[in-house]
Amino acid sequence: MTLTAPRTTPAEPEIRPVPPRKPRPRFLRHVLLCAVGAIMLYPLLWMISSSLKPSNSVFTDESLWPAAFDFGNYARGWTSLSEPFQTYLVNSLIIVILSIIGNLLSCSLAAYAFARLRFRGRKLFFALMLGTMMLPGHVLVVPQYVLFDKLGWLNTYYPLLVPHFLATNGFYIFLMVQFMRSLPTELDDAARIDGCGPFRTFWKVILPLCLPAFATTAIFTFISVWNEFFGPLLYLTDPQLYTVPLALRQFMDSEGQSQWGEMFAMSFLSLAPVIGFFIAGQKYLVKGIATTGLR
Amino acid sequence: MTTLAPARTRRRQDRAGYLFLLPWFGGLLFMVVPFFASLYLAFTHYDLLTAPRWAGLANFRQMLGDATLHQSLRVTLVYTVVSVPLSLIVALAVAMILDRGVRGLAIYRSIYYLPSLLAGSVAIVMLWRYIFSYHGIVNDALAWFGIQGPGWATDPRYALGTLILLHVWTFGSPMVIFLAGLRQIPAMYYEAASMDGASPWRQFRSVTLPLLSPIIFFNLVQALIASFQTFTQGYVISNGTGGPGQSTLFYNLYLYQKGFAEFDMGYASSMAWLLLVIIAGFTGINFLAARFWVFYDN
Numbered sequence: 001m002t003l004t005a006p007r008t009t010p011a012e013p014e015i016r017p018v019p020p021r022k023p024r025p026r027f028l029r030h031v032l033l034c035a036v037g038a039i040m041l042y043p044l045l046w047m048i049s050s051s052l053k054p055s056n057s058v059f060t061d062e063s064l065w066p067a068a069f070d071f072g073n074y075a076r077g078w079t080s081l082s083e084p085f086q087t088y089l090v091n092s093l094i095i096v097i098l099s100i101i102g103n104l105l106s107c108s109l110a111a112y113a114f115a116r117l118r119f120r121g122r123k124l125f126f127a128l129m130l131g132t133m134m135l136p137g138h139v140l141v142v143p144q145y146v147l148f149d150k151l152g153w154l155n156t157y158y159p160l161l162v163p164h165f166l167a168t169n170g171f172y173i174f175l176m177v178q179f180m181r182s183l184p185t186e187l188d189d190a191a192r193i194d195g196c197g198p199f200r201t202f203w204k205v206i207l208p209l210c211l212p213a214f215a216t217t218a219i220f221t222f223i224s225v226w227n228e229f230f231g232p233l234l235y236l237t238d239p240q241l242y243t244v245p246l247a248l249r250q251f252m253d254s255e256g257q258s259q260w261g262e263m264f265a266m267s268f269l270s271l272a273p274v275i276g277f278f279i280a281g282q283k284y285l286v287k288g289i290a291t292t293g294l295r
Numbered sequence: 296m297t298t299l300a301p302a303r304t305r306r307r308q309d310r311a312g313y314l315f316l317l318p319w320f321g322g323l324l325f326m327v328v329p330f331f332a333s334l335y336l337a338f339t340h341y342d343l344l345t346a347p348r349w350a351g352l353a354n355f356r357q358m359l360g361d362a363t364l365h366q367s368l369r370v371t372l373v374y375t376v377v378s379v380p381l382s383l384i385v386a387l388a389v390a391m392i393l394d395r396g397v398r399g400l401a402i403y404r405s406i407y408y409l410p411s412l413l414a415g416s417v418a419i420v421m422l423w424r425y426i427f428s429y430h431g432i433v434n435d436a437l438a439w440f441g442i443q444g445p446g447w448a449t450d451p452r453y454a455l456g457t458l459i460l461l462h463v464w465t466f467g468s469p470m471v472i473f474l475a476g477l478r479q480i481p482a483m484y485y486e487a488a489s490m491d492g493a494s495p496w497r498q499f500r501s502v503t504l505p506l507l508s509p510i511i512f513f514n515l516v517q518a519l520i521a522s523f524q525t526f527t528q529g530y531v532i533s534n535g536t537g538g539p540g541q542s543t544l545f546y547n548l549y550l551y552q553k554g555f556a557e558f559d560m561g562y563a564s565s566m567a568w569l570l571l572v573i574i575a576g577f578t579g580i581n582f583l584a585a586r587f588w589v590f591y592d593n
Contacts, residue, residue, distance in 0.1 A: 029397060036389060037406045040464070044410075046432060047422050058425075062435050106318035113319075119312025120305075129319070132326050136524055136574055138547055139567045142336060142560050143329035146343065166322030173319070198311040227416040229527045234555060245417040252421070252534045260425065267418035278412055282405055285412075286471055 044271075051268045055261035070261060074269070077262030081250050082239045085266060088247040092226060095160055095243060099225045100218050102164030103172055107217065108210065110167045111176030112202045116188060133170035145234060159235040160228075164221075172217045179213035180206060212284060219281045223274050244270045336564035343558050354565035364566070366541045367549035370455060370529075374545070375522040378462040383514055386466040390473035391503070404474065408467035420461070420531035424448045427457045448532055451540035458528050458543060469514040476510035477503070505590040512589045516581055523574050526551065546570055 050058045054070040061067050078085040113119070114126050148159045167173060183206065191201040229245045236242060248270055251263040278285065313320075337354060339347035358364055389407060393400055413419045427433050429446035437444045447453045480503065488498045504511075529537060529545035537544025537552075546566070554563025 026397070029392060029395070030399075033389075033392065033397065033403050037403060040406055040410055040467075043419075043422055043426055043464075044413075046426065047418075050425075062432065106322070109315045109317075110319040113312045113315035117308060117312045117315065119309040122312060125316065125319075128323065132323070134520075134578075135326065135330070136520065136571060138524060138550060139333050139571050140326060140329040142554055142564045142567065143332035144325075145555070146332075146560065147329065149343065163322065163325060165318060166325055167319040168322040168325060198315070202315070223412055224415075227413070229415070229417055229530070230551075233530075234551075248417045248421065249531070252531070263421065267421060270418045271413055271416060274412060274416070275409070278405075278409060282408075286404065286408065 047264050047268055047271075051261060051264035053261055055259060058260040058264070073261035073265035077259075077265040077269075080259060080262050081247055081266075083242070083247070085247070085269070087240060088242055088244045089269075091241060092243040095157055096222055096225045098157075098161050099164040100221045102161065103167075103169060103217055103221045104214055106165050106167035107169065107172040108176055108207065108214070109202075110173050111180055112206060114173070115177045115180035116185075116201075116206065117198060129170050129173060132168070133174065141234070148235065154235060155238050155241065156235075157241070160225075160231050164225075172220070175217060176210065176213050179210055183209055212287075215281060215284045216287070219277055219285055222277055226274060333564050333567060336561055337568045338565070339561045341560040341564075343560055347561065350561060354562050355569075357562065358565065358569065363541065363544070363549060367537070367544045367546045370537075370542065370544055371523060371525065371546040374455060374459060374462075374525065375519060378459040379515070379518045379522050381459070382463045382466040383469055383511070383518060385463060386470035386514070387473050387507075387511070389466070390470045390477055391499075393470075393474055394477040404471065408471055411465040411467035414461070414465040415527050417527065417531050420528050423457065423461050424532050427453075449539055451538075451542040454532065454539055454542045458532060461528060462522075469518065472510060472514055473507070476507050480506045508589040509591060512581070512585050516578060519577055519581070520574055523570060523577075 045064055049064045049066055051073055052069050052071065053061055053066045053073075054068055055073070057066075057068065081088075110129070114122065114129070144159070148154055151158075153159050163169075187205050187209075188201055191205050196204065227245065228243075229249075232243045232246050233249075236246060248263075248267060251259060251266070336347060338350060338352070340350045340353070341347040393403060397403070410419075425431055427447035428449065429444075431447075433447065434444035445453055447457045484502050484506070485498060488502055493501065524547055525545050526547040529543040529548045530551075533539070533543045535548075537548050547570075550563050550566045550570075553559045553566065
C-alpha cells in the first residue's frame with residue numbers, strides 16, 4: 001500500500017499547515033465536539049462517581065456529584081474478593097513487567113535483523129512474520145492449551161509469559177522495523193568502520209535511537225496485557241494467581257448482594273493505571289497507532 | 296573486511312541474521328506447529344485425557360446440525376455487520392470534523408481515543424452492563440422523555456444491541472488513523488476543487504473518499520478480523536453463558552464452552568477452522584472488492 005504523499009519518517013499528523021477550506025461555523029462545531037466528548041467520558045465519570053456512593057444509592061442518586069460520599073467502598077472492595085486486592089495487582093504487575101521486557105528484547109532483535117541485516121531468506125521470513133500477524137489467535141488456542149498442559153504449565157504464568165519472549169506478536173516487530181528503516185544506513189557503516197560487529201552496532205547505535213518505538217511498544221504491551229482476559233481465564237484456576245480482570249469477574253457471581261459501590265471502586269482501580277499511562281504517553285500512543293495504519 | 300572472501304562475509308552475515316532471529320524462530324515454531332496440530336485435531340475426537348481418535352468429517356457433520364453453533368454464528372455476524380460499518384462511519388465523520396483545524400484538537404482527539412484503549416477490559420463491560428440495566432442511567436435518561444426502557448442488557452432482544460453500542464463507543468482508534476490519513480491529502484486538491492465550484496459533498500466524494508480509500512480499507516480489514524474474534528464482551532455481559540437466551544453467545548464464546556468447559560477439543564478445533572475460513576472469505580472478498588473502490592495514487 002502506498003500513499004499519496006511520500007512516506008518518510010513517521011510524522012505527527014499536524015503537518016499540513018493550511019486547513020483545506022475556510023473554517024466555517026466554529027461555534028457549532030465545538031458544541032458538537034463537546035457533546036460527543038461528553039458521551040465518551042460520561043460512562044467513565046459515572047463509574048468514578050458510583051465508586052464513591054454508598055452501594056444502596058448507586059441507582060437512586062442520579063447526579064454525577066454524589067449526594068453522600070462513601071470512600072469505604074475502596075476499603076471494602078479491597079478485601080471483598082477471595083484474596084485481598086493487592087494480590088491481584090501484584091500478579092498483574094509481575095506479568096505485565098515481564099511481558100514488556102520480553103517483547104522489547106525479542107522483538108527488537110528480530111526487527112534489527114529484518115530492518116538492517118542482509119542474509120539469505122530474509123524476505124521469506126519477513127513475509128512469514130507478516131503472515132503470522134494475520135492469523136487469528138483462536139486457531140492456535142486448542143493445541144497451545146494441550147501443549148501447555150503436557151508441559152505441566154497450567155496454573156502457572158509460563159503460558160502468559162513465554163510467547164512474549166519469543167517475539168510472537170508481529171505487530172511490535174513490524175512497528176520497530178518501520179522505525180529502524182527510517183534511520184540512516186550511514187550509521188551502520190560508520191560503526192562497522194569503527195570495528196563494531198552486528199551485535200555492538202545493534203546495542204550501541206540502533207537501540208538508543210529506537211527509544212520512541214520502544215516506548216510505544218511498552219505502552220501498548222502494558223495496556224493489552226493489563227486488560228487481557230482470555231489467556232488468564234484459560235490458564236489460571238488458582239485464585240491466588242488471578243490477575244486483576246479475573247478478580248473483577250468474581251463480582252459478577254456475588255451480584256445479588258448489591259456490592260455495586262465496591263465493584264465500581266475496584267473497577268476504577270483496575271482502569272486507573274491504563275488511564276495514567278495514556279495521559280503520560282499519549283503522544284507516543286497516538287503516533288504509534290497512526291503510523292502503523294499508514295502503509 | 297575487504298580481506299575476507301565474499302563467500303565468508305556472506306556466511307557471517309547469514310549467521311548474524313539467524314542469531315538475531317533466534318527468539319523469533321522459537322516463536323514461529325510456537326505458531327506453526329499448533330497451526331497444523333489444530334488442523335489435525337479438527338478431524339478427531341479429543342477429550343485431552345485419551346489420545347485423539349480420527350473422526351474424519353464427523354465434527355463438521357455435527358456442526359451442520361448444531362443449532363447452538365448456528366446461533367453463535369448469527370450473533371457474531373450480526374454484531375460484525377452492524378457494528379463495524381457503524382463505528383467506521385462515526386470514526387470518519389469525527390475525524391473529518393477534527394481535520395478542519397479546530398482549537399483544542401489534541402484534547403478532543405485524546406478524549407475520543409481513551410475509550411478504545413479500555414474497550415476490552417472486564418471493568419468496562421461490567422460498567423456497560425450496569426449502565427444499561429433496568430435501573431441504570433440510560434433508562435433514567437429515557438424516563439425524562441416519558442419512556443420506560445427495558446433492561447437492555449438482560450433482554451434478549453436488546454442485549455446484542457447494547458454490545459454494539461459499546462463497540463461504536465470505541466471508535467477512537469480507527470479515528471486516529473483516519474485523522475492521520477486526512478492530513479496527508481494535499482490541500483491544493485481541495486483548493487482546485489472549490490475553484491471548480493465543487494460543493495462540500497462533491498469534494499468529499501471526489502477528493503476525500505478516493506484518496507482516503509486505502510486507509511478506509513485498512514481500517515475495515517482490521518475491524519472485521521477483530522470483530523469476528525470478540526470474546527470478553529459476550530463473556531462478561533452474560534457471566535459466561537452467552538445469555539440471555541443465547542443472544543450474546545459469540546462464536547468464540549461457544550468455542551470456549553465446547554473446548555474448555557466440555558473438553559471437546561476436536562470439535563473446538565473444527566470450529567476454529569470454520570471461523571478461519573469465514574474470516575479468510577470475508578477478507579478475500581474485501582480484497583477483491585478493493586480493486587473497484589480502493590484508489591492508489593502513484
